Amino acid sequence: MIVWVASFSRSGNTFLRIVLHRLYGVRTSTVYDVKTHRRRDADVDEDDRAICLVRDGRDALVSWARQTSEEDPSTYEDELRSMILRVSTVGTGSWGTNVLSWVRPSVPHRVVLRYEDLIRDPHAAVTPIIATVAPTLGPRPEAAIPSLDELRGHDDLFFRRGRTDSHQDELPNELHQLFWSRIDNQAAMALLGYPKPHDNQALQP
Helix, strand or coil: CCEEEECCCCCCHHHHHHHHHHHHCCCCCCCCCEEECCCCCCCCCCCCEEEEEECCHHHHHHHHHHHHCCCCHHHHHHHHHHHHCCCCCCCCCCHHHHHHHHHCCCCCCEEEEEHHHHHHCHHHHHHHHHHHHCCCCCCCCCCCCCCHHHHHHHCHHHHCCCCCCHHHHCCCHHHHHHHHHCHHHHHHHHHHCCCCCCCCCCCCC
16 A cells, blocks of 8 residues: 655655654655655556645745755745746646645545644644554554754754744745745645735735
């Protein structure tokens, strides 16, 4: 049985897989754990189960652009703009099309896990989802899950800030508007319940 661990880049996939390993002993090499940042495509059977990890697209894109511009921070805004404008129909694709490919249509065997819930209480967030997609797995009673602060202490470049709403002080107004100009982003954000700022509300100081 395959259970996909699917998310757009920088949406918490690595942290989720650490949680799954600590709680259930699941490793990437097992059939229960197939990580992907790709859009749902022909390699994913319609009946395949999946954990669809979702994060506010603005936070995910900001984090990814910071990661890819580590060697030259001056390229950050160019990287971010390029990511927002992605139109590829294969591979990762844009944030909106990626998310929509996994969460639509809504089916019981593709379960949505919100990044905010995962980092707030990993055990409570993951346990009912695993009961749905991989019910034969049982949690380890002695499991200890590292906090993001602990992981950041080991690798502060990869885990970086890890908080919600990080776009608020990292996403320039022009690029914030560009993000919302995309129909796929609008649809995915609305479906996930992330509100669009009012037209008369400043997107960025």
